Amino acid sequence: MDGMSAAPTTPAAPDGRGVVRRIVHVDMDAFYASVEVRDRPELRGLPVAVAHDSRRGVVLTASYEARTYGVRSAMPTRMAQARCPHLILVPPRMDVYRQVSERIRAVFARYTDLVEPLSLDEAYLDVTDPREGPRSGTLIARAVKADILRETGLTASAGVSHTKFLAKVASDLHKPDGLTVIRPEEAQAVIDALPIAAFHGVGPATARRMAEHGIRTGADLRAQTLADLRAWFGAHGEHYHRVSRGVDERPVAPDRERKSVGVERTFETDLRTLSEVRAALPALAAALAVRAARAGYAGRSVVLKLKFADHSVVTRRTGGAPPAPDAAQFEALGAALLTPQLLAGRRVRLVGLSVTGHVPDTRTEPLQPRLFPLP
Structure with missing residues (x-):
């Protein structure tokens, strides 16, 4: 990224040897849809949704093309068709997406052993000490993108920086097929200009709460004291304080095992009845189905989480056979866990759904099972 002003107050995120890290975040562009268009060229240039x-x-x-009509992931199919009447629906082929993902992971492994999977189509790479090629995060990111395109016919967007947070921000800035670099001296200016919703962990409800305190950008967030952020947002306040200053020391963790996949929603107005809580489940179940699919994650149990107005939390989980990884099943199981006794007249501030207890997927034979295990 050119033309950014220097910001020497932002730390350069050195590793344990004092070397500034080179982190690459790779995010495939509209991955499932792009695989379908690649395999069916007659779909090129048309609005396509995998659903x-x-x-x-x-x-x-x-x-x-579909996104220009407002079609988004986790949107109910019927709503997507209402927004785009000529939308082409293509059923998902998860076995194909997994096979393509393994080929992409093999590309990553050529350059570094430090690869942290986030989903089938997204990963962090630490290329501070690459296995081959130049010691340049930018050149390695360019080579990774070129290898992926040549070997799969698909484009990826990449972000390069000295922290995971900034690498992720960079990869989002110029999609599709983008390559964006945020250097240490540019970082604070980039962070200051970010809309608050672009910060990890800031959902719509939190963004609205921040707006009530005059926080709409990274610069606004950085202007707040740690004490105020803790008072307003509890334990999350310290995270917001650090990340607004470019402090992110999280390592790229190749052995990180995903124990669960979940979604939550905090409500501006507390929910008071069982029917109000139940009405929140369809959207949560839809989002959970998408997140679990992207992560390639199948679990043994569905967990319902409720946080009440007094900040107490209860969870309930299903037993028995592993749930089918689809929105209807997640919604039904969540509703079955929701009982009048669980609420006991209390007001609900947050509702969450998650799937936990990873079940290995054996439907396809991975090409490189030890290179980059599914989360």
């Missing part, structure tokens, strides 16, 4: 064509179906991925 089951059913009353309860949700969009897993939308092509960029």
